[in-house]
Amino acid sequence: MSETMKIIFATNNQGKYKEIKEIMKDFGVEILSMKEAGIYLEPEETGSTFLENATIKAKAVFAEAPADSLVIADDSGLLIDYLDGEPGVDSALYLGVNTSYRIKNQSLIDRLDGVPTPKRTARFVCVMVAILPDGTLLSSEGVMEGLIGYEERGENGFGYDPIFYVPDFFKHSAELTPEEKNEISHRGKALRKMKEILEKYI
Numbered sequence: 001m002s003e004t005m006k007i008i009f010a011t012n013n014q015g016k017y018k019e020i021k022e023i024m025k026d027f028g029v030e031i032l033s034m035k036e037a038g039i040y041l042e043p044e045e046t047g048s049t050f051l052e053n054a055t056i057k058a059k060a061v062f063a064e065a066p067a068d069s070l071v072i073a074d075d076s077g078l079l080i081d082y083l084d085g086e087p088g089v090d091s092a093l094y095l096g097v098n099t100s101y102r103i104k105n106q107s108l109i110d111r112l113d114g115v116p117t118p119k120r121t122a123r124f125v126c127v128m129v130a131i132l133p134d135g136t137l138l139s140s141e142g143v144m145e146g147l148i149g150y151e152e153r154g155e156n157g158f159g160y161d162p163i164f165y166v167p168d169f170f171k172h173s174a175e176l177t178p179e180e181k182n183e184i185s186h187r188g189k190a191l192r193k194m195k196e197i198l199e200k201y202i
């Protein structure tokens with residue numbers, strides 16, 4: 001990718017943006033948050049899939065961005081098999097957007113009370129949508145498989161990381177270092193795939 005290319009990342013979630021910046025630090029491009037680009041928007045996520053919602057966010061920011069900008073948005077969430085995929089696309093809205101993750105996480109643990117380990121399977125999914133300066137839309141996806149733990153553990157990450165157990169590391173996601181998480185996470189995988197796709201275009 002060109003060293004002068006500027007990318008605006010369409011998110012209001014600081015935890016997400018911190019990870020994105022870290023993952024992209026070796027990409028050789030300048031990345032701006034919406035705030036750094038002077039764009040203040042909270043697009044309503046009315047879609048029923050990650051792809052639809054990522055597209056809504058990317059398009060809303062693209063409409064406000066300078067003409068030569070490349071915009072990327074991520075829509076992501078936690079899918080728990082025992083709860084038929086909940087909280088899923090509505091992960092940020094689960095129990096209300098202003099409810100603390102301590103409460104959201106405890107609620108999910110309580111709903112899995114008595115469920116044995118093999119049935120606690122879950123995954124984080126991330127869909128990235130990029131819009132090139134000429135309006136071309138591109139997308140990529142990343143998944144991180146794991147299990148819902150029996151208690152919250154760890155202080156790193158954000159959101160549902162404290163209850164998400166990552167078998168390969170014998171740790172909860174919030175116990176992983178930022179480098180470990182970015183290496184294996186849904187977001188890291190989706191963004192590295194997006195980089196490969198973008199390299200064919202720019």
Ligand code: ITT
Pocket residue numbers: 010011012013016045057074075076077078091092124157158159160161185187
């Ligand atoms: P933006 O739309 O502004 O990007 P958001 O938090 O609303 O911020 P999403 O609609 O994509 O973003 O919702 C993602 C939610 O899924 C997020 O708020 C967390 O609850 C959860 N989530 C996604 N990735 C996660 C991760 O890596 N670790 C923990 N929780 C995650």
